[in-house]
Amino acid sequence: MKRLIPFFVLLFAACTSPSYPGIDRPQYGGNSSKDLAIIDYIDQRLETEYYWLDEVAKKCNTFDRQQPWEGYLSSVLSRLQTNLDDGYINSKGQRVFYSYIHETQSTTRAEAMGFGIELHYTVVLTDRELGHYCFVVENIFDGSPASLAGIKRGDLIIMINDSFITSSNYAQRFNSIQGNTAESLKLALRRQVDGSTITVELQKGAYSETPVAHHEVIEVEGFNRKIGYLVYTGFESEYDEELLAAIAELKASGAEELILDLRCNSGGSLLSAQKLTSALVPATFEDQIFCSIERNALNTKMEPRSEFRLAQTGELLSLQRLTVICSGYTASSSELVIMGLRGLDFPVTLIGSITEGKNCGMDVTRRTIAGISLEFAPITFMCFNAKGVGDWGDGILPDVDLTVEGNQLGVSDENYPLPRTDWGDAHYDIALAAAIASITGKSVATAPYARRQSLDAEATLPLDRPVHGIRNYVE
Numbered sequence: 001m002k003r004l005i006p007f008f009v010l011l012f013a014a015c016t017s018p019s020y021p022g023i024d025r026p027q028y029g030g031n032s033s034k035d036l037a038i039i040d041y042i043d044q045r046l047e048t049e050y051y052w053l054d055e056v057a058k059k060c061n062t063f064d065r066q067q068p069w070e071g072y073l074s075s076v077l078s079r080l081q082t083n084l085d086d087g088y089i090n091s092k093g094q095r096v097f098y099s100y101i102h103e104t105q106s107t108t109r110a111e112a113m114g115f116g117i118e119l120h121y122t123v124v125l126t127d128r129e130l131g132h133y134c135f136v137v138e139n140i141f142d143g144s145p146a147s148l149a150g151i152k153r154g155d156l157i158i159m160i161n162d163s164f165i166t167s168s169n170y171a172q173r174f175n176s177i178q179g180n181t182a183e184s185l186k187l188a189l190r191r192q193v194d195g196s197t198i199t200v201e202l203q204k205g206a207y208s209e210t211p212v213a214h215h216e217v218i219e220v221e222g223f224n225r226k227i228g229y230l231v232y233t234g235f236e237s238e239y240d241e242e243l244l245a246a247i248a249e250l251k252a253s254g255a256e257e258l259i260l261d262l263r264c265n266s267g268g269s270l271l272s273a274q275k276l277t278s279a280l281v282p283a284t285f286e287d288q289i290f291c292s293i294e295r296n297a298l299n300t301k302m303e304p305r306s307e308f309r310l311a312q313t314g315e316l317l318s319l320q321r322l323t324v325i326c327s328g329y330t331a332s333s334s335e336l337v338i339m340g341l342r343g344l345d346f347p348v349t350l351i352g353s354i355t356e357g358k359n360c361g362m363d364v365t366r367r368t369i370a371g372i373s374l375e376f377a378p379i380t381f382m383c384f385n386a387k388g389v390g391d392w393g394d395g396i397l398p399d400v401d402l403t404v405e406g407n408q409l410g411v412s413d414e415n416y417p418l419p420r421t422d423w424g425d426a427h428y429d430i431a432l433a434a435a436i437a438s439i440t441g442k443s444v445a446t447a448p449y450a451r452r453q454s455l456d457a458e459a460t461l462p463l464d465r466p467v468h469g470i471r472n473y474v475e
Contacts, residue, residue, distance in 0.1 A: 031066055034370035038069035041369055042101060042376070046076065048300045049363060050099075050378045052083040073101050073378075085360050085393055086379045090464050098358065098469050104366065104375040112209045114180030115202050116144020117151065118233075120419055121329075121465040123170050126158065133165040133460075134158045135174060136419050137189075138264060139233060144207035149200040151189065154421040154428075159188035174463065180204065193421050193428050211236050211265075214423035215246040217253040223440040228255030228317070229432070231423050232276070235268030235333040237473075240275055247279050247316045258317060259435045260337075261325040263352055263417050266465065267332020270361060270472045274308050277337050280322060281346060283314025290340045293361060293381040293472070294390075302363055302380065302474070321347040323439055325431045326398060327417035331356030332470045336383055339392055343385025350398040351435045353416055357395035359383050361470030377471060400434055409434050411444045 031039070043063075046056045056076075063076050077083060077097050087097040118139040126134050135157040140147050158165070160173050176182040185202045211234035218227040228250035232243065250258070258280065274290050292307045324338060335355050341348050362377035384390035400407050402416045413420075413430050421428035426436055430444075437444045 031068075034372070035067075035069045035072075036065070037370045038101075038372070038374065039065050039072050041367065041374070042069070042073055042076070045301075045365070045376060045378055049295070049302065049380045050083075051296050051360065051380055051382065052080060052086070053296050053298055055080050055082045069101075073097075073099065083379070085382075096464055098360070099362065099378040100469075101374060101376040104373050111206050112141070112144075113206055114144070114204055115177060115185060116141040116146040116205075116207045117177050119157075119174060119178050120417075121463045122418060123165070123174065123460065123463065124156070124418070125460045126156075130164075131166050132158075133167070133170055134190075135165065135177065138419055139213055139423075141207050141209055145202045145205040146200075147207075149202060150198065151187075151200065152191070152422045154192050154419045155189045156192065157187050157189055161186050162188075171463075193425070210242055211239055211268075212242050212246050213264075214261075215250060216424055217250060217255050218259075218424075218426070218436065220436060220440050220442070223442070225256045226254045227436065227439060228253075228258040229261065229424060230258065231261040231264075233264045234266070235270075235272040235276070237269040237272050240272055243272070243276060244279055244316065251316050255317065256319075257321070257323070257439050258319055259323045259325060259432065259439070261423075261432070262330045262334040262337075263325045263327040263431060264329055265331075265334045266329055266356070267334055267336075267358065267469055268471055270308065270333060270336070270470050273333040273336050273340070273470075274310070277340055278310045278313050279316040280319050281310065281313050281341070281344075282318040282320075285310050285344060285346070286313045287311070288344055289386040291336055291343070291386075292384050294384065295381045299380065306381075306472075321349070323349045323351060323435045325435055326350050326352040326355050326396070328353055328356055328395075329417065329465060331358045332361070335359070335392055335396055336470060338396055339383075339385045339389065343387045343389060349400075349438055350396065351400045351402065351438060352398050352431055353401055353403045354395040354397055355392075357393045358469065359390055359393045361472060364471045364473045366473075377469060379469075381472070383470060400438065402430055402434060409437055409444050 047053060047060060050056055059079060074097055077086060077099060078095055086099055087095055090096050117137060120136040120138040123133050124136060126132050137151060137153055137155045139153055140151055165173055183204055188199050190197050211232055213233050214231040216229050218229050230246060277290055288310050290308045290310050292305055294305050295302055297304055338348055360379045360382050363380040364375060364377040366375050382390055400409050402412055403414060405412045411430055411434060426432045433444050
């Protein structure tokens with residue numbers, strides 16, 4: 001478990017057993033009735049369901065309830081000492097929590113409005129003397145303004161609206177693209193694979209987002225099995241049918257091997273992870289335990305232990321092994337797929353770099369309180385595979401570490417997983433080429449992979465990338 005410390009059971013006597021809503025505590029002036037109602041909701045779940053509720057019980061009377069509800073959860077969690085697995089320390093030395101509460105507009109798919117660009121969460125220094133930076137395109141949604149303009153994964157954004165990206169404006173510029181805060185953009189880009197440059201002007205437009213970023217079948221000369229390649233960027237349950245349809249297409253095209261690319265997948269729905277895993281394995285794994293989740297024994301709302309079993313196995317792919325591309329952005333439900341399969345002695349080979357390390361999850365509730373639609377996801381459980389293994393909080397080590405020179409495949413990139421090229425381009429994507437080589441037994445050079453590093457730059461200024469968490473939605 002990440003940053004493991006002794007876990008002591010504390011007396012659950014510091015707080016009385018209040019009735020909700022309307023906690024029987026002194027209220028403080030300055031807060032609106034809306035803030036107080038939402039804070040009561042937060043308190044209720046923390047005291048009855050939070051995985052470290054023992055310490056919440058001890059300290060609950062010291063919490064500052066005078067502040068707006070938006071900042072209350074993080075202020076409470078930062079006062080606790082036993083909950084170190086709830087989050088991580090970012091590059092600025094700040095505590096970032098996995099638990100969250102935020103407003104939500106809808107629980108169903110909706111057409112997005114924006115540019116359709118996802119950026120890598122590292123801002124790259126391209127000219128130290130002049131202080132110029134660039135953004136690297138992580139993903140482009142099909143049918144979006146960016147896609148229609150010809151922008152591709154791996155492209156470098158070197159100028160925005162005819163001005164350079166600097167240390168003083170990169171955060172605002174990043175959000176103008178990633179957060180779609182601008183109405184229009186003029187971008188100057190350089191393509192890494194050939195050094196060509198393009199300039200595009202984008203207007204916000206409608207498009208469909210999907211975590212199923214790419215899928216195809218790869219054939220390698222001299223290897224008699226077709227290799228399916230699936231890029232999946234988030235475990236979002238509203239896209240489960242699209243995910244399973246992509247796997248069905250790979251099967252129909254004759255795929256007998258699979259490279260599952262989770263390098264950009266920071267997690268999501270537990271049930272989606274269960275469905276994905278079931279779709280990959282033979283029928284002999286039917287009804288086997290995929291994972292179990294365990295809650296605090298004092299949790300008064302949910303069962304102390306819940307099991308999730310594989311179902312409808314063998315109906316799509318019936319793989320004998322799986323190759324996964326991973327990185328430090330691979331977290332939560334992505335890691336659960338890996339460890340769930342390993343708990344069943346199913347062979348999984350990891351190519352990339354050490355994963356994030358998130359073995360805890362949330363029971364997620366949605367409520368409308370004081371007219372505000374809220375999604376609240378406190379950490380409430382720890383995950384274990386069929387063998388009872390649950391301690392991957394420090395990350396899962398890859399079988400082939402692409403950040404280390406002298407690995408068994410003989411290729412490395414110290415800036416991995418910084419994107420270099422578009423999805424499916426095995427000539428310039430070191431991870432995809434290494435995965436193919438691992439499956440076929442060929443060298444990376446004949447996999448094929450011709451390395452080109454036109455990005456001669458320092459990877460600096462990392463930004464906090466959201467970790468979705470293992471989410472179990474409850475009523």
